[in-house]
Amino acid sequence: MQRLFLLLGGWLMAAMALAQSPVPVSQKRSLNAADYDRWQNVSSEKHAPNGQWLAYQIDPQEGDGQLLVSAVGTASPRYRLARGYDARFSADSRFLVAKLKAPLADTRKAKLKKKKADELPKDSLAVVELASGKITRFANVKSYVLGKDGGSWVALLQERKPDAPAPRPTAAAKDATNPVTISPASTTATAKKAAPKKPKADDMVLFNMADGAQQRVRYVSSVVMSDNGQRVAFARESIIDSLKSGDVLLPGVFTFRTDTRQLTVIDTSGLHKVYKGLAVDKAGDQLAWMASADSAGAEQKVFRLYYKNLGNKPVVGQAKKGSKIKSGQTKLPFIQTTSGAGTIVADTTTAALPKGWSVNEYAPVRFANDGQRLYFATSPVPPRIKKDTLTPDDEKVKVDVWTWNDSRIQPMQQKRLKDEKERGFTTVCDLTTGAVVPLASRDVPTVAIDYKTNQRYWLGVSDVPYQVSSSWDPGHLDLYLIDSQTGQKTRIAHDLIASEAKLSPGGKYAYWFDERDTLWRAWSVADGKRIDLTRGLPDKFFDEEHDTPSLPGSYGAAGWTTNDRYIWVYDRYDLWQIDPTGREKPRNLTNSWGRTNKVRLRRVALERTDGPTDERAIKPTDDLYLTGFWEGDKHTGILRKRPGMTSATQINPGGELQILLNSGHRYSNMTKAKNGSTITYHRGNFREPNNLFQTDTTFSTQQQLTQINPQQDSLRWGSVELVKWTGTNGIELEGLLYKPEGFDRNDRPPGTKYPMLTYFYERSAETLPDYKAPTPSRSTINIPYCVSNGYVVFVPDIVYTTGNPGQNAYDCIVPGVLSLLNRGYIDRDRLGIQGQSWGGYQTAYIITRTNLFRAAMAGAPVANMTSAYGGIRWGTGLVRQFQYEKTQSRIGGTLWEKPMNYLENSPLFYANRVETPLLMMHNDADGSVPWYQGIEMYSALRRLQKPVWMLVYNGEDHNLTQRHNAKDLSIRMYQFFDHYLKNAPAPSWMTEGRSAVEKDRGELKY
Known part of the structure; x- marks a missing residue:
């Protein structure tokens, strides 16, 4: 079996050799629909903590992928796990744990046999000992946990098949190979027998990767593990009675110590029927859980939150010597009721909570990293309403x-119904004093908690006063400082339109970007005053290219340095360091090198809070790595600035930056090992797939680890160039021109003219270095497919003003197309245009203004701004007014303030001018643009006897989500363009349609 997983890397070397042997253009073929599925992608890189191993996935678009594991410094992968994903290394870097998907062919076969969801093939789990290559595999695995910072145990939940017999439990399980002792009370208890019930939970397997010991526990509903890997806690949620074994298992909470291998009963009191919300602190010394006396099937359940000290922590609720209750703090004893199981932290009798409130079952329970606080959520207990059965x-x-x-209109309420029914309000218990303090409330429903710290104040955000006006004027909010000791809320900013409102890592400052004043601001917690951080600085910190009627946002912040000493923020090009105390003048950390050279510099957070390490504050003494985007030629690169370096010692005279990499590629996804110098990144461009590269912190050498999609070398591909022209409005514009392979060859016949498709959205020139994989269309043309099949593809940028978005699109796109016609290689009679959503609207508008294009495809177009203005975005329940007044649709006023702008920019009112055959896609479950917009345009053109087709994929959203539908759209869209731009025969669905009867029979009619 191991040979299925431990394949040594000859395939990769062969693929790389193939890629290095160029295939003559004459021997290459065009892309076709059969090529999509096998196109590969590299993703999910994971570094072993010691930096000596690397795992990554190579997956096709459809089919079985693989997880590869390489020893750092080697070119070939050491191990390959078929269908592997969700990989993690053990804290000591000795083991790799990964889930393995069920084979796609087996799953499809089961679906064809009409198998139910619980009868489909299940995922499995593989544990690899990296030094020896030994693999231990577990079948039918749903999930797994292992210690983030230590330990050699993994706990996995193994799905039990509905009809599988339960193994008879023993009072004690102990043998030489599996020295795990379980007391009888941990598995069985005395109770009256009830009617048999089907078990709803899974089996848990505890597996010691170091010595192979295993222990199975039946019917586990949830499991957690401490970060140090020393404590596993798990729960049985439902009562399980009258099993074939004759034993009775009660629901409860249990723990397992991985060092002593002792399993302990925490709570099987019989008072509770449902357990959930397990949480264990990082050290494994404290446990919390929720329990309810209501049955698992009850429509409404009321929960209590319990706590138990498992280690040598101070007694919970015992205040530290000399400590006093703070002014305004809730005066309530921590211990209201104590059972043998643990201490009740909160329930319906907790005085600190509003009357009728209790613990919220849907929000997670979390310990702070230092173990001194326990965070959970509370909410009103729903009334027990008797169902109307009469x-x-x-x-x-x-x-x-x-x-x-209404604060929110009914459709929005319906979309948020589940969230509102499950909404909880953040609450904290101080485990040193026993105080329970509600932090969030109905007026301030959002509180940002950083569990890694134990600071006193948190930032609260409220949009409650502005919910009504958010339908047409979104983004307003109030900011509050919330005292975690008393719950007191202090409003520090009123009616803001702000972005990136956060707390500094050390909790000394709240900060945000004020879009009204285009300033970065902070609030000093100690001084209780506001600070204007960027006032008076020479450069702009707002988006200089912003072109909607809303206020511009910022370029973002890199973060704060240690001890909240400085904040680092971006202008368009450079990185600034600002002292919030004002004692030091602001400093441009990159010495304006970015602005001088028109290079946008952004810090790379190699030590990320969501990555292998938990960096929260920037260490200014560390090397500073940056990505760069060169605006002129659209190249990207990686740069480094070292502390203390002077311009006299630099590679780049006059600056403090070293350019480590710079080319016509997109560099992305930089990650670093937690305790090693290994760095990986992706590199690709239009001609090169995004492959994985490896280096170290010196960047002295780069090693390519993958060579995906070698089949591309045998296919006609193409190239891309940056083009420029002047719009009708006098603005200098940029765009991308994708050309078929052989376009620039000297042997191209003189006078060759190509059909051209124009695709656009807003601005795309900056995507010049991006790789674009062949893939079925969710809504737009696939550029590699089109170029491979002989089309030139033009992607122009559009610059907008307020009030005339349709005219703006015309002024930018049509002159761009005409400038290319002047080059002599584009066939003026073979021009097509395509766009989706906002691009679909612009497509529909443009064909009312010009007959330049022979065929057009518009996906989900707004045809009538007057009816769309008051329509609903069904995906969110929002009314669409804000979109026209403030954001993308760019009218900049209400329908009654600017009626002519709405009319003049609506294609529907000029449908009689359309001479271009139009294909639309507008799906009946579109959550962004109301379906009736497509119907209005279709109905008008149909009545005018204009050639029009509309594809409606049933149950599909704005963009197609189901792959088989995307494949179908790709076939029909290219058939449409090929017919008009290449004189291909019209398919039957264009000439005859597809009747409801034919649809019912499953006839596709291509």
């Missing part, structure tokens, strides 16, 4: 009541 369902009144003063 009225037939067809006689029950179903009505929505829309009122003028």
